[in-house]
Amino acid sequence: MKTEAIEDYLKNIYLSGRSGTKVSLTLLAKKLEVKPASVSGMIKRLEGMNLVKNSKKTGIILTDAGEKIALEVIRHHRLIESFLVEALGVPWNEVHEQAEKWEHMLSEKIEDRIDQMLGYPTHDPHGDPIPKRDGSVPETSDTPLNTLKAGDVGKIERINDQNPEILEYIGKLGLYPQTRFRILEVGPLNDLISLEVGDEKVQIGLEVARRIFVTVG
Amino acid sequence: MKTEAIEDYLKNIYLSGRSGTKVSLTLLAKKLEVKPASVSGMIKRLEGMNLVKNSKKTGIILTDAGEKIALEVIRHHRLIESFLVEALGVPWNEVHEQAEKWEHMLSEKIEDRIDQMLGYPTHDPHGDPIPKRDGSVPETSDTPLNTLKAGDVGKIERINDQNPEILEYIGKLGLYPQTRFRILEVGPLNDLISLEVGDEKVQIGLEVARRIFVTVG
DNA sequence: AGACCATATTAGCTTTGCCTAAATACTGGA
DNA sequence: TCCAGTATTTAGGCAAAGCTAATATGGTCT
Ligand SMILES: [Mn+2]
Ligand SMILES: [Mn+2]
Ligand SMILES: [Mn+2]
Ligand SMILES: [Mn+2]
Known part of the structure; x- marks a missing residue:
């Protein structure tokens, strides 16, 4: 239903769209290190699930449901990065890789506990905003x-x-x-x-x- | 090559075999919550990879290569459980589920860091022995x-x-x-x-x- | 307009990991 | 010995996620 691949697609669509850039199949393919043909198929699937819309003028954009999932994954990612730096003293340049894996399988309980233990942080070790439970995203400088x-x-x-x-x-x-x-x-x-x-x-x-x-x- | 499913099979073969019991397809199917037919197929695959041997007299047993992987996964599992209890104060009855997921994707670097941070623990929060890097397993009471x-x-x-x-x-x-x-x-x-x-x-x-x-x- | 390049789609195939249903094999007791 | 029940295997399928190769679309430049 909500696989790791789907989460990665939604996350990357969100992050690529942030900068105002139109998200194309090829761009996404590059980010996900996958062939454009594969992206084409998956985007079709995601459209069927009402998680994204795609048109040549807008490019690929998330629906509300899609954005919700994207933000949840990003929240997981950034909380895990913060946790690894704070609780384990991992250098800030080594946490991304591990968070990339664990983000897809963080239980709600542990998520809350990390959040609480870190004092409800608003930003991760790289300064990226940690989306809140309710889907709001703290401010960032551009x-x-x-x-x-x-x-x-x-x-x-x-x-x-x-x-x-x-x-x-x-x-x-x-x-x-x-x-x-x-x-x-x-x-x-x-x-x-x-x-x-x-x-x-x-x-x-x-x-x-x-x-x-x-x-x- | 070494998928999550494979790791789970090997881990469960190891743990089921510990108590001296012969490991059968049906037993394993029960542990893995999967149909016996699926286990039959997977065991065949694992035999092809030289990770297990299977005969009616011995049941399913791990080869050295298979045991190595099993111990590595178990080490991950128990280190993660320990880490969650120690560093995050998660109650001992809530750590298993999370470790079950994360065990398959723990980087060597983070593994070492957890190990060191916890002072090279020999047993997890439930008293189960944490296999060492070299494959040795601390003593346990039976x-x-x-x-x-x-x-x-x-x-x-x-x-x-x-x-x-x-x-x-x-x-x-x-x-x-x-x-x-x-x-x-x-x-x-x-x-x-x-x-x-x-x-x-x-x-x-x-x-x-x-x-x-x-x-x- | 025509040629060319980038982008997108489609068809067809592969692997992994599971499933059901049906066929076999094995084993313990009557 | 035979039979019932259990254990195992085989056949056939399905969904996810990727791939290659071929085709279609679409704009840009000449
Ligand atoms: Mn990921
Ligand atoms: Mn970060
Ligand atoms: Mn597992
Ligand atoms: Mn344990």
Whole structure:
């Protein structure tokens, strides 16, 4: 009825759609590491279950029922990531893979207990919002670090990447969510940003800056 | 190659065989809640993979390769149970169900980290031995509580049941692993045992006593 | 318009893991 | 020995989830 594959499809449709992008079969196929033909079939099935709609103008979009499931899986994922970091001290770049598996089989009881034990967290270790039981989703920043200018002060909110190497790199620079910073200098081609974090001076390139979302002020 | 179903089969063959009982298709079908015809097919497949052997005299037995996998899954299961009890405070009667799911997808890294965080535990919350990485299995008691006589003193080692209600019942009586006790009285038909646990007096029936394994002395 | 490239769909096939129903094999007692 | 009941196997099917190969659609550029 609600298989692991279905959950993964819905989750990826939700996450791909977030950024305003139209979700196509091929895009989804890439995300799910599966052939477009397979996606075509599955989307048809999901339409039959009233979990998604598909049209060339809108692309693939979730119905309310579909979004509900997507949010539940994402909630599981992010609670598990938080739990592994908090309770087990797993580095933030190693939790994604495990959460990816466990998210599909988290009992309601354990889910609640994790939530409670962590003090009903609103964001996971990467700063991504943890959807609530009722389906509401806490706020997130959509301002990438590379749009700021010299002199700006702000706080890191979220790192938009799950690649372990990249996360490790960013972590080594001390750029975790909730970290305050000041922009010291921006290169003329916008490809290098110098910032002050605590007492440290840190340089990052454009590609990394793109993945770091912040609030200014 | 090594699916969830395969792991469940091997695990159940191992656990059913432990008690010296010959493992038949029908027994296994009962444990796995699956029809005998399905088991017949799967056992054939497992034989082809050299994970089990089957003959009418021996019943179904694991090969070395099969046992290796079985022990690995059991190790996962029991580490996860321990982790949930220790790190999350989940009651001992609620951890089995969750471990049953997660056991099939525990990464080596997280496995090691749990092991270390718990101080390399040898037994799970129910007193069952946690197989080590190298495939060795810590000692367990095979003496059921109902074989003792009045005056005997001992320690509870293991509760051989995963039914949440029964575990809750036993827990309420305070009969956890590592608990010391003294037998006060045994009914003439062996169907009721009175024991002293701490300062408390506790009565248990035969069926419960059968499931509690102890060391004497 | 025509050619080309990307995208989407369809048909047909494979594996896994289960099912039912029917056929066999085995075993213990009368 | 024979027979009933139990255990096992076989045959035939089904649903999920993927794959390849072939076809259709659709826009963009010349
Ligand atoms: Mn997943
Ligand atoms: Mn995350
Ligand atoms: Mn299992
Ligand atoms: Mn246990």
